[in-house]
Amino acid sequence: MPLSGEAIRLMNYIDDVSVTLRRILSGVATLDEDERELVSSHLLQARPSSQDVLDALKPR
Numbered sequence: 001m002p003l004s005g006e007a008i009r010l011m012n013y014i015d016d017v018s019v020t021l022r023r024i025l026s027g028v029a030t031l032d033e034d035e036r037e038l039v040s041s042h043l044l045q046a047r048p049s050s051q052d053v054l055d056a057l058k059p060r
Helices: 005-028 033-045 050-057
Strands: none
Touching: none
């Protein structure tokens, strides 16, 4: 089944998010424990989350 332009665009966005997450992971090594805790808390509170997107993609 051929993909629509929108599906391809969304998959490209996911690739961009993956690149960003790799950049974040490489920076984690430079953080002390307090900074790690703050960044972790910030990530947990970020909305929409990846789980929100997965939930929206589930068949209805």
